[in-house]
Amino acid sequence: MEAMSTVGSERVAAVVPDVLAAIHEVLERHRVTEEEWYAALAYLTEVGRADEFILLSDVTRTSVLIDAMSHGASEATASDVEGPLYRDDPPWREKPCKIYGSYEGMGDGDVLMVRGNVTAAGGGPLADAVVDVWQTGPDGGYDLWDPRQPAFNFRGRMRVDEDGAYEFETMLPKPYTVPTEGPVGRYLEAMGQHPWRPAHIHFKVTAPGYKPLVTQVFFPDDPYLENDTIGAVKPALVRPVTPEDDHLRCEFDVALAPA
Numbered sequence: 001m002e003a004m005s006t007v008g009s010e011r012v013a014a015v016v017p018d019v020l021a022a023i024h025e026v027l028e029r030h031r032v033t034e035e036e037w038y039a040a041l042a043y044l045t046e047v048g049r050a051d052e053f054i055l056l057s058d059v060t061r062t063s064v065l066i067d068a069m070s071h072g073a074s075e076a077t078a079s080d081v082e083g084p085l086y087r088d089d090p091p092w093r094e095k096p097c098k099i100y101g102s103y104e105g106m107g108d109g110d111v112l113m114v115r116g117n118v119t120a121a122g123g124g125p126l127a128d129a130v131v132d133v134w135q136t137g138p139d140g141g142y143d144l145w146d147p148r149q150p151a152f153n154f155r156g157r158m159r160v161d162e163d164g165a166y167e168f169e170t171m172l173p174k175p176y177t178v179p180t181e182g183p184v185g186r187y188l189e190a191m192g193q194h195p196w197r198p199a200h201i202h203f204k205v206t207a208p209g210y211k212p213l214v215t216q217v218f219f220p221d222d223p224y225l226e227n228d229t230i231g232a233v234k235p236a237l238v239r240p241v242t243p244e245d246d247h248l249r250c251e252f253d254v255a256l257a258p259a
């Protein structure tokens with residue numbers, strides 16, 4: 001119950017009875033048997049043991065719902081689901097910021113330069129902003145899943161310039177599947193839901209005095225833009241990729257709302 005202590009007891013008292021009423025209504029409507037109920041409890045236990053509750057929240061589109069309710073329309077850049085793949089204390093990347101190291105299996109992926117400006121929503125540049133990014137490599141895997149990759153590959157934090165500008169070198173990510181070997185994979189299979197996500201780069205942008213922004217950037221022409229398994233694509237977050245010299249270029253400006 002420790003996690004519950006981070007939520008006020010008044011909210012628990014207000015929300016939990018409605019949760020139970022909804023669950024009881026469904027159990028009655030479907031005449032769920034004792035055997036089925038214990039199977040459901042065993043399944044949720046397994047999800048917890050596998051540390052897949054955030055993933056379950058994502059693939060059931062619950063994370064998207066919470067995100068939409070938490071960050072309504074504003075002048076700030078659109079937010080998006082954080083997902084389960086953020087790692088605390090990513091390395092600071094110094095200019096020129098490059099967020100990856102070579103590894104066997106990176107193949108002939110495309111080098112991608114990402115740049116943009118961090119500003120206050122409807123205001124000027126935020127010189128104290130920090131841009132924190134994480135993504136999969138060009139063959140579709142996160143460092144956590146891929147023992148070939150150096151630690152914290154395709155991750156990093158960087159400080160913006162005095163004019164709020166940032167730029168980093170990465171490789172164009174590819175679509176990937178969420179983990180399918182655990183209990184959430186069995187859920188997807190049972191529901192006939194594919195496990196694919198469109199390629200994306202996760203962003204967490206912070207600045208003193210402003211609400212942190214967690215979001216994702218997507219790329220045009222991705223086969224999963226319209227049917228992301230976690231339903232997290234927002235048109236405003238699909239950013240063009242253009243060829244430039246020997247690499248690709250993507251621009252992503254970020255506007256933060258005041259705290």
Ligand SMILES: [Fe+2]
Nearest residue numbers: 083085200202
């Ligand atoms: Fe991701």
